[in-house]
Amino acid sequence: MPMKLSEFKSGVIGKIKEKFKVVERTGNHIYYEIWYKGKKIKETHHSHGSGGKEISDDILQKIKRQLNLNKINQLHDLKNCPMTAEDYFNLLKQKNVISD
């Protein structure tokens, strides 16, 4: 299921911000750097677009991989709440992307 750019920013990135520092960088695309304890641990990007523009499933698939999620559904779960920032944190910990 595609996701609106605005939903991605407020829902997914907004949720990640609850636990991590997120730095937005703008160039030809919009980049989101995810920081934890002074380390840049992840980076994802999407193209510019109006608020109504949607991110297709095929692009979400790449974003999912950049964020170390297992399924596209987890992006929707982050946006729609079943997945908390804490759950995402634990997932990254499980995958040894971060350590306490």
Next chain:
Amino acid sequence: MYQNFQYSPPSPWATRKEETAQESLGLEKGFPFAWFDIHGAEIAEIREKVERLERRLEEREKQQIISIQFLESEKLFLKQSIVVSLVYSPEAELWIVDCPELNLYGEGEDENQSIKDFKVVLEEFYFGLKKDKEKLGVELKQKWDILEKIIQEK
């Protein structure tokens, strides 16, 4: 011989009545079991999954493996080529260049645009990592190490 042939219609009083197709199925007596469509939804779901898989397979078949030989950049050049996949996404109506090794992708309305976009993303990713190269987590540090091997600044 022909004179001996006589057509005799079935007598209304005959003991054995001729059966219609419906009657022979026993429908006129009322079917003893009610028929529920319990698997209809499952079948529809499986059919949808199969169709999705078929589409993916078709897309996979259309996937091209190409090699990026140079960057159209004023600041960087490639020391060695990068192997990426190029695929058309009918859903997004976009061409997507993907490099899972670097965890990067580019997109565009045609093949050339998507390749150009990938090069831009690669350059921006490079400088994004460079500015924080002392503060990279495990994964991004690995990517930076790869980039240092394949990219050189002009």
